[in-house]
Amino acid sequence: MEKYSAESILRAAPLGVMMTDLDWRVCFASQPLLDTLGITSEVILGEPLLNLPNKLGRADQCKELISVLTQITGHPLSQVITKVVPVHVPEKKFIRVSVSPYKASDTASGYLLLFGDSTAEGEIDEMKNEFISVASHEMRTPMTSIKGSLELLLGGYAGELPAEMTELLGICLTAVDRLIRLINDMLDVAKIESGKMQLHMDRIHVVDCAKRSIRSMKSLAEANHVSILVDEGESIPQVRADRDRLEQIITNLLANAVKYSPAEGIVTVRIHLADGSVRISVIDQGQGIPPDQIGKIFDRFQQLEGAKKGTGLGLTISRALVEQHHGRIWVESAFGKGSKFHFELPAVGPAQG
Amino acid sequence: MPEIRKVLLVEDEEDIRKVAQISLQFRGNWAVAVAVNGEECLAMAASDPPDLILLDCMMPRMDGYEACRRLKQDPVLSHIPVIFLTAKTQESEIKKGLAVGAVGYLTKPFNPMNLVEDIMKVLEEHQKPD
Numbered sequence A: 001m002e003k004y005s006a007e008s009i010l011r012a013a014p015l016g017v018m019m020t021d022l023d024w025r026v027c028f029a030s031q032p033l034l035d036t037l038g039i040t041s042e043v044i045l046g047e048p049l050l051n052l053p054n055k056l057g058r059a060d061q062c063k064e065l066i067s068v069l070t071q072i073t074g075h076p077l078s079q080v081i082t083k084v085v086p087v088h089v090p091e092k093k094f095i096r097v098s099v100s101p102y103k104a105s106d107t108a109s110g111y112l113l114l115f116g117d118s119t120a121e122g123e124i125d126e127m128k129n130e131f132i133s134v135a136s137h138e139m140r141t142p143m144t145s146i147k148g149s150l151e152l153l154l155g156g157y158a159g160e161l162p163a164e165m166t167e168l169l170g171i172c173l174t175a176v177d178r179l180i181r182l183i184n185d186m187l188d189v190a191k192i193e194s195g196k197m198q199l200h201m202d203r204i205h206v207v208d209c210a211k212r213s214i215r216s217m218k219s220l221a222e223a224n225h226v227s228i229l230v231d232e233g234e235s236i237p238q239v240r241a242d243r244d245r246l247e248q249i250i251t252n253l254l255a256n257a258v259k260y261s262p263a264e265g266i267v268t269v270r271i272h273l274a275d276g277s278v279r280i281s282v283i284d285q286g287q288g289i290p291p292d293q294i295g296k297i298f299d300r301f302q303q304l305e306g307a308k309k310g311t312g313l314g315l316t317i318s319r320a321l322v323e324q325h326h327g328r329i330w331v332e333s334a335f336g337k338g339s340k341f342h343f344e345l346p347a348v349g350p351a352q353g
Numbered sequence B: 001m002p003e004i005r006k007v008l009l010v011e012d013e014e015d016i017r018k019v020a021q022i023s024l025q026f027r028g029n030w031a032v033a034v035a036v037n038g039e040e041c042l043a044m045a046a047s048d049p050p051d052l053i054l055l056d057c058m059m060p061r062m063d064g065y066e067a068c069r070r071l072k073q074d075p076v077l078s079h080i081p082v083i084f085l086t087a088k089t090q091e092s093e094i095k096k097g098l099a100v101g102a103v104g105y106l107t108k109p110f111n112p113m114n115l116v117e118d119i120m121k122v123l124e125e126h127q128k129p130d
Helices: A006-012 A031-037 A049-055 A059-072 A119-154 A163-193 A206-216 A218-223 A243-259 A314-324 B014-028 B038-047 B064-073 B091-099 B115-127
Strands: A016-021 A026-029 A081-088 A092-103 A109-117 A201-204 A227-232 A238-242 A266-274 A277-283 A328-333 A339-348 B006-010 B031-035 B052-056 B082-086 B104-107
Touching: A016 A031, A049 A059, A059 A081, A059 A092, A081 A119, A092 A119, A119 A163, A119 B014, A163 A314, A201 A206, A201 A243, A206 A218, A206 A227, A206 A238, A206 A243, A206 A266, A206 A277, A218 A243, A238 A243, A243 A266, A243 A277, A243 A314, A243 A339, A314 A328, A314 A339, B006 B014, B006 B038, B014 B031, B014 B115, B031 B038, B038 B052, B038 B064, B052 B064, B052 B115, B064 B082, B064 B091, B082 B091, B082 B115, B091 B104, B104 B115
Parallel strands: A227 A266, B006 B031, B006 B052, B052 B082, B082 B104
Antiparallel strands: A016 A026, A016 A109, A081 A092, A092 A109, A201 A238, A238 A339, A266 A277, A277 A339, A328 A339
């Protein structure tokens, strides 16, 4: 039965199989995978997965895949991660990458990576994102006209209005503003998912960024009678990030924290250094997240019961943006005792010259 | 700073054009002429030169960038300040507008109650010595 050994089966499996140790050094890679990547097993065995780009003969055909692997191997993994990414070999295909921790025996453990063809799914996703982009763009123009007309009426263009009319037009304006936010968020999701979100990376002081986000939240915080405090560690290094997008992430987390805070509640933005990364935590005193919902809180259109006028996309966008910055985001929450949303971005050293 | 009495508003979307036109008349007491694309913009600017041109970027026939480039090449019209009105806040789009000679840009959706004020701010900013 030797010819049916686990290894010989794995070697011939039509889908790609790769195993690494806990330091992401490659221990095994199946033949079809090596063929797709255009390398031999001698070149790759024992190498950290992050060295893969230097070893690849076809690096530009697999750049999305490499970027996903770089993101995943940035830190230890405790759960299964699955992504669908395009490759060009040479025609465009999509592969599904699934990475999970494994423990084969008491001594040996590491990570298992499975690669499978997912072209049909990838193409449908692409069409969906294209549709959302076009539809959102088309919706923006009428929204702009409606919003502008309401602002002119409320601003006195048609003379003084009866109180009842002012109230109803005010409701219209609030609703239109919400629709515009939703359209913008949907466009962001489509852009991120299709890989068209371009980041303008710069060296950023996170504390400055957080303070700008807090300023933009001022009126919402006052309306909810919530105060926002900053708790910053000493000499926080800079991070490489897109300033507007970093602000967007913090603003999204703050908006949730403020909306779910009790009156007179305090929201804390804590910024400190953790293992070479800058960690930003947004801590609220709200009701917390029920244990059965905590796993899907970052999924699209997942809103808690009693959700307050959000688009349901804020956390999805925040997670995607953090991942695109090669960082990670997670939540700690004790039901009834508030939530702590954390994200980390790799710190960069002081500027040279 | 030149006084603004007459504005040429160039926008292909009828509803947005109407809202912007009312806004400029209501808040600025300005006379507003309208054009629906770059070609019309050039013809109208030549026949009755305005004090300011408010220009949409994406339009059929001739887009705002091309219209602005041609205005700036015309010795008679090149002094007229051009402000882009655009849905795009991307840095590259802003640079493109400034590269063809605009004094600044405003983004959509704009608040028609503040449009005149925002235009004056862009013009003031442009007048500053540095």
